[in-house]
Amino acid sequence: MTYNFAIVLKFQHALLLGLWMTIQLTIVCVAIGCVLGFLLSLARTSKNAALRGVSGVYVEFFRGTPVLIQLFWVFFCLPLILGAELSNFASGVIALSLYMGAITSETFRASLKSVGSEQIDACVALGLSPWVRTTSVILPQAVLRAAPTLLSNVVSLFKESALVSAVGMADLMFVGQNISNNTARPVEVLTVVALIYFVIAFPLTRLVAVIERRILTRLAV
Numbered sequence: 001m002t003y004n005f006a007i008v009l010k011f012q013h014a015l016l017l018g019l020w021m022t023i024q025l026t027i028v029c030v031a032i033g034c035v036l037g038f039l040l041s042l043a044r045t046s047k048n049a050a051l052r053g054v055s056g057v058y059v060e061f062f063r064g065t066p067v068l069i070q071l072f073w074v075f076f077c078l079p080l081i082l083g084a085e086l087s088n089f090a091s092g093v094i095a096l097s098l099y100m101g102a103i104t105s106e107t108f109r110a111s112l113k114s115v116g117s118e119q120i121d122a123c124v125a126l127g128l129s130p131w132v133r134t135t136s137v138i139l140p141q142a143v144l145r146a147a148p149t150l151l152s153n154v155v156s157l158f159k160e161s162a163l164v165s166a167v168g169m170a171d172l173m174f175v176g177q178n179i180s181n182n183t184a185r186p187v188e189v190l191t192v193v194a195l196i197y198f199v200i201a202f203p204l205t206r207l208v209a210v211i212e213r214r215i216l217t218r219l220a221v
Contacts, residue, residue, distance in 0.1 A: 004185070006194045011179045018175030019196060025171065026158045028093055033157070034150065040101060040137070041108035055105070062102035068163050071095040075167045076145060091150025092164040096157060103153050104146075111145035112138065148212035155204045159197060 008015070043055035062070065075091040086094070123133040143150075165174035176193035180186040 003187055005188045005192065007183060007185055008179075008188055011175075011189075014175050014179065015172065015193070015196070018172035020168060021169070022158070022161050022171040022173075025089070025092055025096070025164065025169075026154070026160050029096040029100050029157060029161075032093070032097040034104050036097065036101030038106025038108050040105035041112055041120050041142075042134070044105065044109050045112055054160070059102045059202040061103050062099050063106075066159050067095070067099050068166065069165055070099060071167060073115040074098075087192045088164065088167045091167055092161070092169050096161060096164070099160070100153065100157055103156075105148040106151060107153065108142055110149075113147050128148070148208050151204060151208045151211065155201050158204075160203060162197070 008156040040055045040059060043051040044059070046052055071091065074095040075086065075088065078091070078094070079086050123137050128137070161171060162173040164171050165177060169172065172193060176189055183189065
């Protein structure tokens, strides 16, 4: 069998649209997931036992179950519970944001523990409100320390987003599968799709290493 990768060029516009949908989904889910993850990390480090318990169950559930099952549950079951239909994009955002929140909460929790207690004591001594203390003192340091792992989480979410093709969302994977089926050229099309994911994900993984070195150097000063 001969392979003709030039055939993929005929569908470059469709693939670019699918890639743009994947990027949009990733950006939205990262934004929502990071906010949710930070709030969860605060709950998990709270003195309130109920908050710690509820947030702990949430995190362990979403980290301990397959993302595909979570996506199917949101897409098929949540509309039945709510009595309203959800688009495949909305379902993807909900499922991946909940998952992103769970994995980033552990990242933020670890970074929060690395913030010295003497800084929190100084904030209390200065009479800073909990809101100012959290947003102006704790959050900037937590984000700085968590940056490398957060970027790794972003890369993971970018790759996990391919699962939304299972619910009919026109992301890069879904478009690639359709082109592959219609042209009977799975080797060429799916190889190109895989390369597109790699071309975007690999530089980000290198960026993680660079940022991590710079942060370690800055913290050591």
